[in-house]
Amino acid sequence: MLPTITVDVGTTSVKLCLFDAGGKVLAAARHPTPTQTDTWGEIYDLESLQSTVAGFVQGLDPAHRASAKRVAIAGVGESGGLVRPDLSLASPMILWHDHRGADYLASLNSTERAQIYRLTGLPVNANYGLSKAAWAIANAGDSVDGAQWLNIAEYLAALMTGQRWSEYSLASRTMALDLDRGTWSQEVCGFVGVDATIFPELRTASEGSVVAPAFAREVGIPTDVRVHVAGHDHMVGAVGAGLRRGELLNSTGTTEGLLFLRDVPALDKHTAVSKLANGMSCTGADFTLFASIPTGGSAFATLQNMLGLTAARLSACISELHEQYVAGRIDLDRVPLVLPQFRGSPPPTKRASARGVISGLRDQASTEDLVLGCFLGLSLQFRDVLDLFPTQPDLIKVIGPASANPLWLQLKADLLGTPLSVSQFPEVVSRGAQALASELPCEWDASQPRDVLVDDTRSARLRDWSDEIRLQWEYLKGVPA
Amino acid sequence: MTLVAGIDSSTQSCKVTVRDLATGATIREGRALHPPETIVDPNTWWDALLVAAKRAGGLDDVAAVAVSGQQHTPVFLDAAGAVVCDSPLWNDTGSHAQMVDLNNELGRDEWIRRTGLPLTLSDTVTKLRWLRDVNPGAARRTAAVAVVHDWLTWRLRGFGRGAGGVDQLTTDRSEASGTAYWSGETGEYCMDLFKLAFGRTAELPRILGPLDRAGLTGTGIAGIPAGIPVGVGSGDNAAAALALGLSEGDAVLSLGTSGVVYTRSPRPVHDYAGYVCSYADATGDHLPLVATLNAARNFDVGAALLGCTYVELSELALEAPPGSEGLTMLPYFEGERTPDLPGARGSLHEASLTNFTRPNFARAVIEGTLAGQVLMLDALRACDVRVSRLMLIGGAAQSKAVQTILTEMVDTPVVVPELDEYVTKGAAMQAAAALLGSFPTWPVTLTELPEAPLEVRIGEQHAAAKAVLGYGAT
Numbered sequence: 001m002l003p004t005i006t007v008d009v010g011t012t013s014v015k016l017c018l019f020d021a022g023g024k025v026l027a028a029a030r031h032p033t034p035t036q037t038d039t040w041g042e043i044y045d046l047e048s049l050q051s052t053v054a055g056f057v058q059g060l061d062p063a064h065r066a067s068a069k070r071v072a073i074a075g076v077g078e079s080g081g082l083v084r085p086d087l088s089l090a091s092p093m094i095l096w097h098d099h100r101g102a103d104y105l106a107s108l109n110s111t112e113r114a115q116i117y118r119l120t121g122l123p124v125n126a127n128y129g130l131s132k133a134a135w136a137i138a139n140a141g142d143s144v145d146g147a148q149w150l151n152i153a154e155y156l157a158a159l160m161t162g163q164r165w166s167e168y169s170l171a172s173r174t175m176a177l178d179l180d181r182g183t184w185s186q187e188v189c190g191f192v193g194v195d196a197t198i199f200p201e202l203r204t205a206s207e208g209s210v211v212a213p214a215f216a217r218e219v220g221i222p223t224d225v226r227v228h229v230a231g232h233d234h235m236v237g238a239v240g241a242g243l244r245r246g247e248l249l250n251s252t253g254t255t256e257g258l259l260f261l262r263d264v265p266a267l268d269k270h271t272a273v274s275k276l277a278n279g280m281s282c283t284g285a286d287f288t289l290f291a292s293i294p295t296g297g298s299a300f301a302t303l304q305n306m307l308g309l310t311a312a313r314l315s316a317c318i319s320e321l322h323e324q325y326v327a328g329r330i331d332l333d334r335v336p337l338v339l340p341q342f343r344g345s346p347p348p349t350k351r352a353s354a355r356g357v358i359s360g361l362r363d364q365a366s367t368e369d370l371v372l373g374c375f376l377g378l379s380l381q382f383r384d385v386l387d388l389f390p391t392q393p394d395l396i397k398v399i400g401p402a403s404a405n406p407l408w409l410q411l412k413a414d415l416l417g418t419p420l421s422v423s424q425f426p427e428v429v430s431r432g433a434q435a436l437a438s439e440l441p442c443e444w445d446a447s448q449p450r451d452v453l454v455d456d457t458r459s460a461r462l463r464d465w466s467d468e469i470r471l472q473w474e475y476l477k478g479v480p481a
Numbered sequence: 482m483t484l485v486a487g488i489d490s491s492t493q494s495c496k497v498t499v500r501d502l503a504t505g506a507t508i509r510e511g512r513a514l515h516p517p518e519t520i521v522d523p524n525t526w527w528d529a530l531l532v533a534a535k536r537a538g539g540l541d542d543v544a545a546v547a548v549s550g551q552q553h554t555p556v557f558l559d560a561a562g563a564v565v566c567d568s569p570l571w572n573d574t575g576s577h578a579q580m581v582d583l584n585n586e587l588g589r590d591e592w593i594r595r596t597g598l599p600l601t602l603s604d605t606v607t608k609l610r611w612l613r614d615v616n617p618g619a620a621r622r623t624a625a626v627a628v629v630h631d632w633l634t635w636r637l638r639g640f641g642r643g644a645g646g647v648d649q650l651t652t653d654r655s656e657a658s659g660t661a662y663w664s665g666e667t668g669e670y671c672m673d674l675f676k677l678a679f680g681r682t683a684e685l686p687r688i689l690g691p692l693d694r695a696g697l698t699g700t701g702i703a704g705i706p707a708g709i710p711v712g713v714g715s716g717d718n719a720a721a722a723l724a725l726g727l728s729e730g731d732a733v734l735s736l737g738t739s740g741v742v743y744t745r746s747p748r749p750v751h752d753y754a755g756y757v758c759s760y761a762d763a764t765g766d767h768l769p770l771v772a773t774l775n776a777a778r779n780f781d782v783g784a785a786l787l788g789c790t791y792v793e794l795s796e797l798a799l800e801a802p803p804g805s806e807g808l809t810m811l812p813y814f815e816g817e818r819t820p821d822l823p824g825a826r827g828s829l830h831e832a833s834l835t836n837f838t839r840p841n842f843a844r845a846v847i848e849g850t851l852a853g854q855v856l857m858l859d860a861l862r863a864c865d866v867r868v869s870r871l872m873l874i875g876g877a878a879q880s881k882a883v884q885t886i887l888t889e890m891v892d893t894p895v896v897v898p899e900l901d902e903y904v905t906k907g908a909a910m911q912a913a914a915a916l917l918g919s920f921p922t923w924p925v926t927l928t929e930l931p932e933a934p935l936e937v938r939i940g941e942q943h944a945a946a947k948a949v950l951g952y953g954a955t
Contacts (some may be wrong), residue, residue, distance in 0.1 A: 137718055300838055305837075306787075306842060308788050309788075341834050342832055342834045342837055343834050355807075356829075356833065356837065357830055358826070358829040359829075361827030361828060363781065366786070370786060427618075441818065
């Protein structure tokens with residue numbers, strides 16, 4: 001590997017690392033993702049973000065900084081903004097879950113929607129960049145001339161290099177990329193009145209660009225460092241996890257992602273109806289089939305805030321529940337049923353307006369009941385989404401914060417009846433970014449995976465319980481917002 | 482100073498207050514807990530009464546006593562006056578199937594026409610059928626059926642030691658009206674309804690008038706002086722209404738273990754919509770009433786889940802805006818009686834990353850609880866009963882959040898009576914009547930709450946959540 005500074009812009013935090021040539025983490029930092037609201041929704045606070053990234057690099061040991069050969073940037077898909085040739089902004093840099101462009105999709109007819117899925121492999125949704133780009137153009141006025149649509153990771157790379165480009169995996173989350181051709185689709189862009197030239201040239205993750213001298217001087221890195229847009233964080237995670245055909249990557253950040261690698265996009269009717277998202281991998285050579293569950297690891301913070309617990313107390317509660325669960329001391333009939341759609345629903349509905357429901361609350365309901373119910377709900381939700389995929393996994397690789405949540409992992413393994421292989425290395429996405437920038441593969445063993453095994457008795461009990469509540473669960477999922 | 486004692490044998494505890502006959506002021510009081518179960522040995526209620534009386538300093542210096550109690554709950558007695566079996570409390574939901582059966586057999590509307598009661602699982606008549614179904618042997622041994630206050634009154638009079646006397650049981654109109662075998666029009670028992678439910682007749686307590694005396698206390702009862710008058714007594718709500726001086730146009734919202742809304746009416750009502758129970762009051766009038774199983778205990782759940790005190794729950798709730806940013810609670814934690822949802826459980830709706838906060842959760846619990854009560858107020862109005870002022874009482878009435886949110890949900894003035902044990906006060910007034918031949922005039926201080934803009938969204942959210950779960954509009 002090449003010594004690499006990695007930047008991973010997540011929904012709730014920005015992860016920064018410095019890896020040495022052996023893949024060892026020499027420095028790491030995590031900061032809250034700086035965002036702010038405008039009249040229409042949520043946008044990045046770019047000044048803070050730039051300051052955070054520059055501050056991390058400047059704060060590195062000078063010798064380590066001088067050894068850097070690569071900067072590799074990963075980030076959430078679907079975010080973005082219009083960036084002029086001088087890198088000034090013609091629009092806000094909009095967060096992935098902001099739906100300000102939804103009106104541009106509302107008038108699409110079923111034929112157009114089917115064609116969009118056929119070409120881009122994506123179900124029409126305002127999360128993707130295209131509708132945001134349409135909104136940005138309409139609201140930018142004359143100042144849009146020469147502006148191009150960049151994802152947040154691509155924008156950071158542009159600031160560091162002075163060049164604007166789009167990486168394939170991120171491009172495939174705009175709903176403007178023709179998957180078969182690997183080019184921007186004027187036909188799809190035309191459906192929402194956007195000229196495809198608004199999107200920049202495409203590069204693979206391995207095609208970096210040399211850092212701009214001014215930026216190199218500012219942060220104190222060598223002027224021959226190359227900057228790479230590593231790609232969409234879940235897909236970069238797949239590289240970091242050494243994901244192979246037939247394996248599922250379960251990445252658990254703020255959201256929860258399920259990702260398979262494929263030779264060709266899955267564009268059949270079932271996949272379309274299930275609203276599974278096709279994409280290109282970071283290498284641009286193969287394809288991904290992906291589903292995102294909007295509420296994943298964020299449930300931890302939601303519970304923590306709502307119940308007024310410190311992170312340590314909630315972790316202790318989870319550990320205690322895990323012990324009780326493993327020992328068979330949990331009465332599942334007393335646990336409230338939690339539909340954890342705190343940020344909209346996952347496929348196959350993908351309704352941004354969907355909301356969470358908690359049912360079955362009794363007068364003796366406790367904090368522990370609610371915590372257990374929430375992670376049971378997350379596990380049920382995961383199983384439902386996994387069932388949408390055309391194939392079931394040979395192996396499930398888990399990365400992200402859930403790796404440290406024994407309850408969530410065990411419930412998931414028992415409910416699925418499938419063991420999990422769980423990374424004990426916390427920054428798999430960043431490692432994937434280093435690998436992409438180094439043009440080398442990652443091995444899963446480097447993440448020191450541990451197995452979460454299935455206990456047949458517990459699994460049978462959990463499945464019986466899920467059968468018992470199935471009607472109620474399905475009913476709650478259908479509740480209109 | 483002449484003293485009288487009022488006793489409230491409620492669901493959770495027995496309270497005794499000793500009051501100054503001249504002013505109604507509480508001189509001393511005592512309390513003893515009841516078992517938490519919903520099927521209970523009645524002797525524990527008698528024991529609790531004696532403990533509460535002792536903790537009130539004994540009643541040796543008291544000139545008269547009267548008992549009020551939880552409505553509906555039966556005590557099954559054999560011919561010798563001994564308790565036959567444990568009693569199912571009014572809030573025991575095990576009699577749901579029997580309620581369904583009785584409604585099917587006589588017809589829902591016929592129950593309402595005959596008794597003024599939309600038959601619920603709480604009514605005494607459904608408990609009769611329950612006993613017949615689940616414990617036929619006990620049903621066969623049953624010679625008399627009283628409700629709690631009837632039985633405790635009878636025990637105070639020295640009966641209940643296995644020496645007979647079931648023909649000496651007494652009750653009042655309010656208790657008889659909660660059995661579902663009594664007519665508000667005739668003021669008489671409907672023995673055919675009793676027989677329908679139980680398969681045969683049994684001895685029932687004699688129904689006394691509002692100012693009547695049940696008798697004199699018996700001898701040899703620890704802490705109870707022998708030979709003092711025992712007032713007629715009543716059901717708990719009737720006693721509270723008496724103590725509050727309820728007039729036509731007044732409605733009471735009582736937030737205790739259960740939620741109760743009632744008002745005063747010169748005539749019985751018949752609510753074929755099925756919500757209003759036409760009970761009798763303790764003055765000779767009527768007490769149309771709607772009740773929910775879940776009320777103040779909802780706040781226990783809310784406080785427990787948030788890990789806070791009641792005061793903190795109230796403070797948190799007042800930090801959130803009306804409607805709790807969409808977060809909506811249906812607080813049917815242990816099923817519900819109004820609406821009839823015995824199998825329901827609590828549910829929380831419309832939770833999002835934005836609104837799933839501690840303040841919103843706290844407010845949603847209170848809004849959900851009050852939304853159910855406000856709907857009951859609407860149900861009373863639908864019976865052509867005028868409501869122009871709302872009195873807020875019960876354990877949760879002192880909550881600042883409850884007071885504030887309630888004023889946002891009703892378009893009538895809300896007053897909060899001064900803190901008092903109104904059920905024991907009403908019973909004490911009946912004790913006084915047993916001495917004086919008329920009710921004493923004891924003052925009640927009322928504080929009017931500031932008006933607030935009506936926040937219709939709270940009720941709308943509640944209705945929408947119910948509709949989502951198929952719970953109907955009311």
